[in-house]
Amino acid sequence: MSSTRDIDALIEMMAKLPGLGPRSARRAVLHLIRKRALLLTPLADLMQTVAVTARECRRCGNVGTADICDFCTSEKRATGEICVVEDVADLWAMERAGAFKGRYHVLGGTLSALDAVGPEDLRIPQLLDRVMDENVSEVILALNATVDGQTTAHYIADQLEGRVRLTSLAQGVPIGGELDYLDDGTISAALRARKDV
Amino acid sequence: MVVPGLWCGVRLHATPVSMSLYLTELVLSHFRSHKRVQLGVDARPVVLFGANGAGKTNILEAVSMLSPGRGLRRSSAEEMTRRPEALGWKLRGGLVSLGQGHEVETWSENGAARQVRIDGKTASQVALGRIARVLWLVPAMDRLWIEAADGRRRFLDRMVLSFDPGHAEAALAYDKAMRERNRLIRDEVRDPAWYAALEAQMAEAGHRMHTGRVRALALVQEAQDQAETAFPAARLTLVQTEGAMPETEPDLRDALADSRARDMAAGRALVGPHRTDLQGVYAAKDVHAKDCSTGEQKALLVSLILANARALADRIGAPPLLLLDEVSAHLDMQRRAALYDEVCALGAQAWMTGTGAELFGELRDRARGFEVTDSGGASAVMERDLG
Numbered sequence: 001m002s003s004t005r006d007i008d009a010l011i012e013m014m015a016k017l018p019g020l021g022p023r024s025a026r027r028a029v030l031h032l033i034r035k036r037a038l039l040l041t042p043l044a045d046l047m048q049t050v051a052v053t054a055r056e057c058r059r060c061g062n063v064g065t066a067d068i069c070d071f072c073t074s075e076k077r078a079t080g081e082i083c084v085v086e087d088v089a090d091l092w093a094m095e096r097a098g099a100f101k102g103r104y105h106v107l108g109g110t111l112s113a114l115d116a117v118g119p120e121d122l123r124i125p126q127l128l129d130r131v132m133d134e135n136v137s138e139v140i141l142a143l144n145a146t147v148d149g150q151t152t153a154h155y156i157a158d159q160l161e162g163r164v165r166l167t168s169l170a171q172g173v174p175i176g177g178e179l180d181y182l183d184d185g186t187i188s189a190a191l192r193a194r195k196d197v
Numbered sequence: 198m199v200v201p202g203l204w205c206g207v208r209l210h211a212t213p214v215s216m217s218l219y220l221t222e223l224v225l226s227h228f229r230s231h232k233r234v235q236l237g238v239d240a241r242p243v244v245l246f247g248a249n250g251a252g253k254t255n256i257l258e259a260v261s262m263l264s265p266g267r268g269l270r271r272s273s274a275e276e277m278t279r280r281p282e283a284l285g286w287k288l289r290g291g292l293v294s295l296g297q298g299h300e301v302e303t304w305s306e307n308g309a310a311r312q313v314r315i316d317g318k319t320a321s322q323v324a325l326g327r328i329a330r331v332l333w334l335v336p337a338m339d340r341l342w343i344e345a346a347d348g349r350r351r352f353l354d355r356m357v358l359s360f361d362p363g364h365a366e367a368a369l370a371y372d373k374a375m376r377e378r379n380r381l382i383r384d385e386v387r388d389p390a391w392y393a394a395l396e397a398q399m400a401e402a403g404h405r406m407h408t409g410r411v412r413a414l415a416l417v418q419e420a421q422d423q424a425e426t427a428f429p430a431a432r433l434t435l436v437q438t439e440g441a442m443p444e445t446e447p448d449l450r451d452a453l454a455d456s457r458a459r460d461m462a463a464g465r466a467l468v469g470p471h472r473t474d475l476q477g478v479y480a481a482k483d484v485h486a487k488d489c490s491t492g493e494q495k496a497l498l499v500s501l502i503l504a505n506a507r508a509l510a511d512r513i514g515a516p517p518l519l520l521l522d523e524v525s526a527h528l529d530m531q532r533r534a535a536l537y538d539e540v541c542a543l544g545a546q547a548w549m550t551g552t553g554a555e556l557f558g559e560l561r562d563r564a565r566g567f568e569v570t571d572s573g574g575a576s577a578v579m580e581r582d583l584g
Contacts, residue, residue, distance in 0.1 A: 119388065147374050
């Protein structure tokens with residue numbers, strides 16, 4: 001039996017993580033072993049804990065360690081606005097910006113007939129229920145500007161039409177962006193979404 | 198300094214070097230039959246001659262890969278790798294585009310999707326389209342006017358892409374939404390909101406495609422009308438397989454919704470820009486291109502490529518790179534000489550192939566000549582005089 005079998009298995013497992021390849025996984029594992037007390041043991045303990053406690057919020061689909069996440073229990077977040085995102089990474093991106101103070105709804109993907117993902121496979125029925133139950137005044141569709149993202153946004157808009165104010169994120173010139181470097185589609189979208197100054 | 202047009206005796210119409218588009222260097226590594234080939238060129242046209250199978254068209258294909266898409270053979274990245282090594286391939290081009298020098302690299306490893314780097318930075322294929330506009334004419338297109346409509350649509354979209362690199366995004370978005378809708382049809386899904394959502398995407402992208410095509414056709418038509426050329430003008434129109442193409446985005450959305458029942462019976466979408474065909478008429482004779490002789494059909498295609506290049510030169514300030522594979526086939530000596538004169542007058546760096554140097558004798562020192570040979574299982578390239 002190889003004396004490095006467990007370490008090799010750990011490297012192989014780490015290499016499956018997004019953003020890590022075999023080489024970076026080897027570096028990370030070596031670093032963890034060298035910092036056993038400081039990193040490896042606490043990390044292993046935390047992973048074991050999270051493996052048991054991590055779950056999806058029953059209301060919005062966010063990932064946390066409680067049945068209902070902090071966003072959904074916080075009264076400060078009850079602004080009447082729900083921001084609909086594709087997955088938890090998008091929710092975290094919105095939170096990083098710190099600009100949105102309402103609650104979220106994580107769909108868990110986008111509609112895709114080719115991948116056999118239909119409305120019932122996403123959290124769309126739950127969103128419709130929340131709009132009815134939570135005194136929602138505005139639903140903000142913060143979905144990716146891809147064909148699947150926009151198809152899903154269109155589908156949700158159709159389901160909620162006339163029941164609540166519906167908005168979507170603006171598309172156009174990024175902050176610090178130069179027009180010369182933008183593609184034609186982005187420039188056209190920015191022009192369509194122009195506003196008075 | 199090399200000045201395009203100087204060798205033609207028609208400097209008046211030539212594009213100045215500061216406003217031209219040309220490769221200064223091309224390096225092929227493990228690409229098709231080429232193990233490693235380095236070509237140093239200038240703004241003049243480039244002639245590649247040699248026996249069949251020597252690897253001439255592979256060099257043209259390499260140049261075509263410096264523009265967005267799958268190149269002039271529409272092959273997968275894996276098919277372009279040299280066998281038996283199968284190490285993947287890499288191309289590098291020194292490109293002068295509107296007075297600015299760029300280093301363009303594109304490669305594929307282990308059959309993976311090809312990567313692009315411009316001036317050392319990772320870039321998208323759309324970004325490639327902004328600096329390197331490339332048009333081509335290959336023998337497979339000789340039957341363009343008589344074969345199925347999808348070949349003509351590709352030809353048309355290549356023209357549109359030369360004016361608007363963003364056209365590829367619209368076409369991809371349209372195709373994706375249509376394939377999603379076709380799957381709904383095949384799975385007999387009955388959710389009208391899902392159909393409507395996809396039809397909105399198809400209408401948005403499809404309308405962009407259609408307006409791009411109409412605009413490109415108008416520009417090429419205008420360039421044909423204004424040119425004094427030895428090649429016959431074609432009258433071009435867009436036609437639908439059935440009915441008419443809806444002119445506005447809401448009209449296209451409504452047409453798709455109205456066509457749902459019919460589409461379900463057919464198993465696919467029957468309305469939209471994917472059902473557009475390009476029709477050409479030999480203007481002087483008022484004869485459909487498909488009914489013209491082989492030589493006339495080829496002359497019409499050459500005429501369109503040159504008109505496209507002229508329109509592009511007017512619009513962006515430089516003619517595109519032209520790839521003319523076996524261009525002398527089906528052209529008589531008079532038309533061949535006229536083609537060379539027009540390419541030179543345009544100031545375009547045209548990459549042309551043929552089996553023998555004598556086919557390009559009229560070019561003499563107006564072009565750089567290279568002989569391509571097969572040397573022990575790998576292509577070899579040597580510079581030769583054309584005169």
